[in-house]
Amino acid sequence: MSARVLVVDDALFMRAMIREALTNSGFQVVAEASNGEEAVARYEESKPDVVTMDITMPQMDGVQAVREILRRDPSARIVMVSAMGQQALVVEAIQAGARDFVVKPFDQTRLVEAIRRALR
């Protein structure tokens, strides 16, 4: 059974790109969210196996969303999707419990690999 993914990003373009990359690699994107609050809600509804999480988003940012999701489900597996120059935030997210990260711009294989590692 293919792993179910929640994709969180405020940019429609990024969400589409990630969806395509994952679908091509046999993952199933079960939900999308464009900000942190929404991400938490979608996570509750769809209970995905893994989340890709953008960092800079309106309402609730990615790091806060990581904390919020892990508070509800400590076993949640989250991969951060970060822009360059956001290392401090990525570190914060990992310390909060995120499992892996990719840095934009990334090629598809990096993302897929990060998700596979997070699922291990």
Place this chain on the structure above:
Amino acid sequence: MQLQRLLPVFLSEADEHLQALEEGALQLERHGPTPELVAGLFRSAHTLKGSAGALGFQRIAKLAHAVEEVLEALRAGRTADGLADLLLECVDTLRALRREVSDGGEHTDVDEVVQRLQAWKEGGTQDGLHPVDVRVRLREDCPMRAARALALLRMLREHAQVEQVAPPEDAIAQGQLELEFTARVRARQPEALQELLAGPEVESVRVMPAWEARDERWLDLGPQARGKLPDDPELTRRASLRTVRVDVERLDRLMNLVGELVVDRIRFQQIAERLRRLDGANGLAQELAEAAGHLGRVASDLQAQVLKARMLPIEHLFSRFPRYVRDLAQRAGKKVEVVLEGQDTELDRSVIEQIGGPLMHLVRNAVDHGIEPPEERLRLGKPAAGRLRLAAVQEEEGILVVVEDDGRGIDTDRVREKAVRLGLLTAEEAARLSEEEAVELIFHPGLSTASQVTDVSGRGVGMDAVRAGVQALGGSVEVETQRGRGTRFVLRLPLTLAIVRALLVSCGGEPYAIPLAGVQEIVEVPAERLHRVGSYRATVLRGNALPLVSVHEALGLPAPENPGRLLCVVTGGRRRVGLWVDRVLGEGEIVVKPLGSYLGQVDGVSGATILGDGRVALILDPSALVRLALREEELAHVG
């Protein structure tokens, strides 16, 4: 030659590290491997290895290195079973190697013990987890190295227990990471970690047994790993500059010179006194007196300081006992817990050097004869492990050292019986003795109450040697014992041997000093109370015969024309003799100087001192005088 000069430093440091290793091994046995303890042991082995290597003592370095590896395995989670014994064996071997450095020879085998150390490392861990070091090197082009390293560690945690990370995670999070980090982990399947961590950002992953990865970085891994290592290297450096090692001979010489200064001060004061009498209240005499007074205060201060510099904490002596007792107890099949108290009590190093033997003897007796075997103790309702307490306390006049056990106490019936059997007393005399007097019999030469000869205590070298040894220092030994409850020996020791309180007497016009510890009383004896049998003279003092001797007889000098009529009663051991003196000059502190090599060892004389008027007085040794006098007495009996 540089290295030649460093050798003494190396040797004395090596002794300290060996001592630390030994103490650590004993603590390990008792309390298990705490991080501080293991770190301390590690540092000792590490330093020893370093300096031995620098001086070319390869076998010491090799063994110290093996010890280091074993400790690293321990730190990484190897269980401590059997390690204390192994470490103590290493200490013994290292001591033998250290002796070879100072005495020559190359007979000690290190390979055997090194092999056993290596075998030990491979042994079990508590939980089936293997301690390994995982060293991860990131690629040069890895973006967000800190985040990557933390993500990898996060992943590592899913598969292994991560115990330490270098650099620490906090430091990594703050960006203090080059390309490499190392994690000390315990994993069920260490082989699998390599694959787990591999990835496009990772240059290499090395997984190695923890002790191989031994790395000085671990020495500085955070408070729990660092143990007592001071944080600030600057601080350490400054602390080490605050102390210097001084050859004890220099201190002795310094003490000698201070002694002369004290004498000069007294002379100055006497001259000032005479001047004052000559020209009355003349200002010059007054000034000289004041200057002499000041010189006096400075000299006494200096003397006190030098005396202090010669002091060592009794720990230097005590610290060897836990190991000693452990070995004795093991051989005798007993359990003994050693309690040390007052270890920082300070004593002159000469005293410390000389009470080692007597203390060892008391401790050996306590373990061998005092403390019962565990089964017997349990039957008696005592804890299986006996308790041996060594304590030191400073009193006004000196130091008390207590050796106390909670064993069976001294069996005075057996002591009496034995004294009778050896013909020391008749059965009636023995029966008449009070308990205290019966206990005192143990100090009689040749009487030992052990009913068996053991390889621990042997037989016969007895308490008399202990008492004589302590008395030779100007001290005393007392014993208290309670059947079934234990025995306590109390040693009273002088603070120093360099200065003693002495009675100054004159015999045949010559001054002599007699240490006060050996003087019982001064009595005047009328001629009619003197008895003479051949050359043997004696008097009766309060109902007891007192053999008499003159300094001249004892030292083999020509007899003076007017022998004195004062008797100085001196004691040595349990016996006493009366020593003829003309008159008593006074009493005071004298600085003991060894007899020059041109005089050599003179029986009956323990040294010399310079009196305030510049005259030299021989210091008489009371116990030797007693010995000499009684020998003559025996000869007289034969004649």
